[in-house]
Amino acid sequence: MAQEQPACAMKPEQLQQLLLASREAKKAAYCPYSHFPVGAALLTRDGKIFSGCNVENASYPLGICAERTAIQKAVSEGSKDFLAIAVSSDVQDDFITPCGACRQVMREFGTKWAVYMTKPDGTYDVKTVQELLPASFGPDDLQKT
Numbered sequence: 061m062a063q064e065q066p067a068c069a070m071k072p073e074q075l076q077q078l079l080l081a082s083r084e085a086k087k088a089a090y091c092p093y094s095h096f097p098v099g100a101a102l103l104t105r106d107g108k109i110f111s112g113c114n115v116e117n118a119s120y121p122l123g124i125c126a127e128r129t130a131i132q133k134a135v136s137e138g139s140k141d142f143l144a145i146a147v148s149s150d151v152q153d154d155f156i157t158p159c160g161a162c163r164q165v166m167r168e169f170g171t172k173w174a175v176y177m178t179k180p181d182g183t184y185d186v187k188t189v190q191e192l193l194p195a196s197f198g199p200d201d202l203q204k205t
């Protein structure tokens with residue numbers, strides 16, 4: 061549902077900052093093949109924001125989504141306790157929604173954090189990782205044998 065309450069404790073100004081950061085990140089998108097720019101911004105529990113864009117490649121399958129760019133940046137700089145990620149695209153009439161690969165990578169770092177899926181007009185839909193990827197396979201499942 062659009063504009064529902066955030067699924068995590070985040071100050072309204074922090075959310076606005078995150079939404080803006082995802083829109084800004086979209087400007088760096090490298091998408092000469094799809095012409096579909098996407099930006100993402102990830103908020104950590106200790107208040108850091110990591111942003112990312114999609115980065116495509118002439119070898120098409122090597123392209124990476126904005127969400128995973130942001131997550132890889134954060135993890136590689138020592139942050140993996142995430143509160144929320146915001147995603148922005150140029151699609152006017154629908155909220156941009158993460159692909160399955162990104163959902164699985166998000167899930168690696170927990171199921172209870174929030175994914176803000178936006179439209180260019182600033183409205184958003186928010187769901188938890190759990191809602192986007194129910195009955196998921198995660199790190200704990202590897203301990204079950």
Ligand SMILES: O=c1ccn([C@H]2C[C@H](O)[C@@H](CO)O2)c(=O)[nH]1
Binds near residue numbers: 098116125127157159
């Ligand atoms: O949530 C999404 C959906 C798509 N893309 C990218 C992947 C590809 O570069 C382009 C078209 O699918 O958009 C993202 O980065 N995030």
Ligand SMILES: [Zn+2]
Binds near residue numbers: 126128158159
């Ligand atoms: Zn993706």
